[in-house]
Amino acid sequence: MSxxxxxxLAQLDIIPPMPETSVRLxxxxxxxxxxxxxxxxxxxxxxxxxxxxxxxxxxxxxxxFDPKVTTVKDAIKRLGTNKIFQMVMATSSRKALDRELNGxxxxxxxxxxxxxxxxxxxxxxxLALREGHPDIAFTCGLLADIGKVAxxxxxxxxxxxxxxxxxxxxxxxxxxxxxxxxxxxxELGSRLAERWKMPPAIIDAIRYHHNPAxxxxxxxxxxxxxxxxxxLAMQAGLGLGHDGMYYSGPDDIDNTYGLNSSDIENISSQxxxxxxxxxxxxxx
Ligand SMILES: [Fe+2]
Numbered sequence: 605m606s607x608x609x610x611x612x613l614a615q616l617d618i619i620p621p622m623p624e625t626s627v628r629l630x631x632x633x634x635x636x637x638x639x640x641x642x643x644x645x646x647x648x649x650x651x652x653x654x655x656x657x658x659x660x661x662x663x664x665x666x667x668x669f670d671p672k673v674t675t676v677k678d679a680i681k682r683l684g685t686n687k688i689f690q691m692v693m694a695t696s697s698r699k700a701l702d703r704e705l706n707g708x709x710x711x712x713x714x715x716x717x718x719x720x721x722x723x724x725x726x727x728x729x730x731l732a733l734r735e736g737h738p739d740i741a742f743t744c745g746l747l748a749d750i751g752k753v754a755x756x757x758x759x760x761x762x763x764x765x766x767x768x769x770x771x772x773x774x775x776x777x778x779x780x781x782x783x784x785x786x787x788x789x790x791e792l793g794s795r796l797a798e799r800w801k802m803p804p805a806i807i808d809a810i811r812y813h814h815n816p817a818x819x820x821x822x823x824x825x826x827x828x829x830x831x832x833x834x835x836l837a838m839q840a841g842l843g844l845g846h847d848g849m850y851y852s853g854p855d856d857i858d859n860t861y862g863l864n865s866s867d868i869e870n871i872s873s874q875x876x877x878x879x880x881x882x883x884x885x886x887x888x
Contacts, residue, residue: 608758608785612792615754619700622800625651626696629689634740634803644685645677648692657695658688661885689739694720694882697746705752707759708845715753717883719746721840724878726809726833728871732863735825737805744809744826745833751793751810752845758785767846777847778814790814814851832861836872 628647632639649655655676662673662683673679680688702716710718726745727738735741759766759781766784781788794811808823809830819827835853838844858864863871 609787612754612758612785612787613795616796619753619796623651623654623696625654626692627800627802629692630743630806631803633689634737634805641677641680641685645680648676654692654695658691661691664885666884686739690742693743693746700750700753703753705756707756708752708847710845714845715749718837719749720882721879722748722834722837725836725875726830728874729832730829732867732871733829733861735829737826740805741826741829744806744830747793747797747806748810748813748830748834749789750796751789754792755789776814777850836875
């Protein structure tokens with residue numbers, strides 16, 4: 605069993621690291637709900653390639669800004685901190701997430717789409733529940749399944765045994781991974797976020813996104829947003845992998861989270877709107 609854990613932890617090395625600038629931004633935004641525009645702009649400007657990428661997106665046909673956006677501060681003024689932060693995180697994580705995952709039956713682009721969808725849904729739920737930190741909720745949802753990148757090859761090699769387990773229908777897929785490998789994609793992803801020195805809320809949201817009841821009390825509210833966001837993203841069925849149909853949502857979302865069916869409908873349509881906007885900005 606430990607052989608699998610060691611192999612999977614070693615696989616984390618193949619995932620392109622999150623740029624230091626993006627990690628610093630997540631720390632800045634999770635420590636304070638009112639980070640100033642100057643602080644955010646100067647943090648982004650510290651990274652020339654990220655700045656170039658960001659200005660390219662801001663000057664895309666989608667926004668049609670005239671005159672064009674020439675500085676990060678200008679971009680924040682026109683689009684707002686929230687949108688800029690989302691673009692930075694999506695840009696920074698794309699190399700890691702935009703890849704084919706054989707083990708999960710996800711062609712190139714599927715994990716990337718599903719992650720953007722989960723980020724947008726987690727953020728909309730965070731806003732609906734008024735939990736604060738919608739920007740961080742987006743990042744948590746975006747990175748929730750990053751552990752699959754390190755796990756998919758072993759899942760592929762052992763698909764007979766794993767999918768045999770699925771047929772029995774007696775456990776959600778993350779539990780089958782944990783039983784078989786000694787670690788699941790959620791725990792694996794959280795170890796990566798720890799290596800990157802992400803804030804505790806992001807580490808916990810990745811670790812417990814399928815089991816929010818196990819999260820520490822301090823971070824449970826944001827973990828629950830990502831748990832629900834992940835369910836909504838799977839229900840949307842865009843870029844869903846083999847495992848997608850083996851997770852189920854809470855039995856009583858209304859009484860547990862105070863969201864009725866009309867709230868869920870609104871959140872779902874806002875999520876899709878944001879998802880398609882982000883995809884368009886990235887030329888997809
Ligand atoms: Fe997951």
